[in-house]
Amino acid sequence: MQTELKEYYKNRATEFDEIYTRPERQQDIQQLTAFLKNSLAGKHVLEIACGTGFWTQKYSTDAASVLATDYNEAVLQVARSKDYSNPNIEFVADDAYSLSNVSQKANACYAGFWLSHVEKNKLSPFIQTLHKNLEPGSTVIFADNLYVEGNSTPISRQDAEGNTYQTRTLKDGTRHDILKNFITEEDFHSLLSDSVKNLHYKKLGHFWYGCYEL
Ligand SMILES: C[S@@+](CC[C@H](N)C(=O)[O-])C[C@H]1O[C@@H](n2cnc3c(N)ncnc32)[C@H](O)[C@@H]1O
Known part of the structure; x- marks a missing residue:
């Protein structure tokens, strides 16, 4: 399953940002951007599964520094090709389940549209690993999709552990x-x-976001 997910996002890298041009999502994008900018201002941010850097570009203007990670070099290449007004941004290849290339503890974390790709039995181990890489008192933010009938890609199957799946087609x-x-x-x-x-x-219209402190 991990191999299929990795291959899918690798092959989707150059078409990924098209998802953010959908008109019905613009209001959520604005609201989430405002929340991220405000919550992450002045913070040293560890970003998990940053993909093409769509959100990095939006919130990083006000952050002290950003270490943005993803395990796919193809998406990191797209992210690195964008313009950032903040000079303190680094994109590093790393697996969210190990974070073995993160050498300094951050005081904030953002992970967008990633938690939904974590198998149910890997959620707790992932959270434990993440928290070990953050300072006490850190702000943590997750954002992801709500299931919107008639808009979201339908669920195609469910496995024995209750994980749900979609059949997605690339260009x-x-x-x-x-x-x-x-x-x-x-x-x-x-x-x-x-x-x-x-x-x-x-809950927003198409997205949700959640936050907490350590
Ligand atoms: C839905 S995309 C989200 C990208 C970005 N956060 C955004 O919101 O636009 C999911 C991302 O998770 C990355 N990913 C999936 N499994 C990962 C893992 N185990 N470690 C690091 N990145 C992973 C994929 O390469 C992909 O870029």
């Missing part, structure tokens, strides 16, 4: 079986409420 015609769990407010709370402070989850 080259290849079809991919992609893990996509739509994380509810209840899921977010049960994953985190025992170990963090000031936990919030907010």
Whole structure:
């Protein structure tokens, strides 16, 4: 499953940003951008699964520094090719489950549209690894898709552990079986409420975002 996901995003790298041109998502993009800029201003941010740097470019203007990671060199190449007004941004290849190339602890984290690709039994280990790479008191923000009937790609199957999947087609015609769990407010709370402070989850029209402090 990990191999299929990696291959899919590698091959989608140059067409990825088209998802953000959809008219019905513009209001959510504006609201999430404002929230990220405000919450991450002045912070040393570790970004997980940054993809093509769409959100990095938006919030980084006000951050102290950004270490943006993704395990796919193809998406990092697109991210590095963009213009950033902040000179303190580095894009580094790393696997979110190990974060072995992160050598300095950050005091904030952003992971966009990534938690939905984590298998249910890997959520807790991922969160533990992430928190070990952050300073006490860090701000952590996740954002992801809500399932919107008639707009979201339908769920094609569910496995024995309750993970859900979509069949996605790239421009080259290849079809991919992609893990996509739509994380509810209840899921977010049960994953985190025992170990963090000031936990919030907010629904927009097509996206949700959640934040907390360590
Ligand atoms: C839906 S995209 C989100 C990209 C970006 N955060 C955004 O919101 O535009 C998911 C990203 O997760 C990356 N990814 C998937 N599994 C990963 C892993 N184990 N470690 C690091 N990155 C991963 C993919 O390469 C892809 O760029």
